[in-house]
Amino acid sequence: MHTIAYQKLTSDFYDRPDVLTIARELLGKIIVTSFNGELTAARIVETEAYAGITDKASHAYGGRRTARTEIMYREAGTAYVYLCYGIHQLFNIVTDKTDIPHAILIRGAEPITGIPVMLRRTGKKVADFTLTRGPGNVSKALGITLAHTGESLLGDDCYVASDGFVPAAGDIIATPRIGVDYAGADALLPYRFIIRNNKYVSGKVVKSA
DNA sequence: GGGCGGATTACCT
């Protein structure tokens, strides 16, 4: 059990127009899952924003609506989980109002609670920095699967909370997103947000700005 | 109905 009070984020947090601001503000927040009575929690250290129908990197680019992307048009605070490379389940958070398909990919987190459960879920022997680094690993450790796509993050099974911690502005770095080369010029947009020098951030180490 | 490729990861040399 944690002793710090967690304040669950409400619809007001997710239902705002600027997905970049929300992606930045998610840094330092805590993802909590409670599946089958197993509590796990991890602090977000890396996010990526996918900005609606004009973002070539987004599944919803051009206003595309399919069975999969339909989730992105749901209300703010909905989980969007999809399968990548046939193996990895990537956890996103839908933001802003219905009909504007903004989403934020959670790419890295720092384990807080339920590390033994995370180890079992991931099949890892030791809790090193690979446990929850990278979007596939985050979902795996927290037990988030395709079955959770479309679920609300305003309930009690899976949500994001604050314990009051806010990273210093100087510790937040914006960079281009990972693995979206297919998006042309949009691949260069600084839509990825990381906490500086955190070992649970994926990819190469970014130089201090 | 068929073919292609991906918002990744781990393990290989």
Place this chain on the structure above:
DNA sequence: GGTAATCCGCCCA
């Protein structure tokens, strides 16, 4: 650095 794993979604026919 290179690549296998692995399969659903998406697009075209």
